[in-house]
Amino acid sequence: MPLTRPVATALAAALCLLTAACGGSSGDDRTSAKTSDAAASKPGYPVTLDNCGQKQTFEKAPSRVVVMNGASVAEVSTLLALGLQDRIVANQQTYGMSEVAGRAAAIKALPTGGIELNDAYDIPREAMLGLRPDLVLSVTSYGFDEKNGFATREQLQQVGANSYVSPQGCDDDPAEMTVADSYRLLRDMGKIFHVGDRAEKLIAASEENIAAVSAKVQGKKRPKVMVLFSNMAMGGNDFSSVFSKGIVNDILAEAGGSNAFENASKSTFADLSKEKVAATDVDALVVIGYNDPDPAAYAKKLFKEFPQWPAARNNTYVTLSDSMYLGPSNDRAVEEIARMLHPEAF
Known part of the structure; x- marks a missing residue:
């Protein structure tokens, strides 16, 4: 599957999904969605994150999330793992398969926003603004580069939308990425949506599973x-x-x-x-x-x-x-x- 440069660049900056504790079943996700709805009304805001040198302040849990492609499933999978699929108004991420039962089908069922993608296989500026997002997730800073036809972080902020670049994506170079960055993505989404307790449970389960396997092969x-x-x-x-x-x-x-x-x-x-x-x-x-x-x-x-x-x-x-x-x-x-x-x- 030959890729154009934009997809190859994005692919080199992204990729991967859920812990065993999350299970990936549609029933579990529906239950988690109800939990996240309740969490949105709880105290704990505003929340401010320093993301790629930019301060992003959330006055409440986002309800219109757009997930950019970037040849990744990391961001959409993290949202699903946290039971936040009901917050997604447009998702462009898909692998067509997953190690987690039900995950590929759950991603396929998400709304896409009916967007006609640009030459970089992602959401162009005008279409992005038309989705009226309050949070846009991108694998790397590439997804907010005006030269590539995307809405910039500043333009999104002007229409009331926060933006987030995933760990190690600020410089479009994931060469130093580790499993800890997957945990950081979970924690950041946990903070933004006020479901940090669920994020910590997923992280703890993953750490326990990895430690058990590592001990066997030591x-x-x-x-x-x-x-x-x-x-x-x-x-x-x-x-x-x-x-x-x-x-x-x-x-x-x-x-x-x-x-x-x-x-x-x-x-x-x-x-x-x-x-x-x-x-x-x-x-x-x-x-x-x-x-x-x-x-x-x-x-x-x-x-x-x-x-x-x-x-x-x-x-x-x-x-x-x-x-x-x-x-x-x-x-x-x-x-x-x-x-x-x-x-x-x-």
């Missing part, structure tokens, strides 16, 4: 793992959607693995030749599906192309989607990868 040999998007091109070489830095390395470390291409680039993604990939020992493969109905087929294709890999000889791979990037379900990815790398520990 001291074991760390296999070298290749993490990449399936059927996606973002650069000039054969393999341009291979993760080198960012949250995936934190997830791999907790799961008892290491990134085979960690030193291949200083940025989030490495743009690699086929020769470079062939010359690297890959013990296991993590293929991330992004609106790809069959990422497993892509893994098998790579094994045929690189039969010399230990991963190919042992058929060691796992397909994931939203849990591998920013969002509330990183513990899912940690456990899935740990079970692949160290099955004897489970």
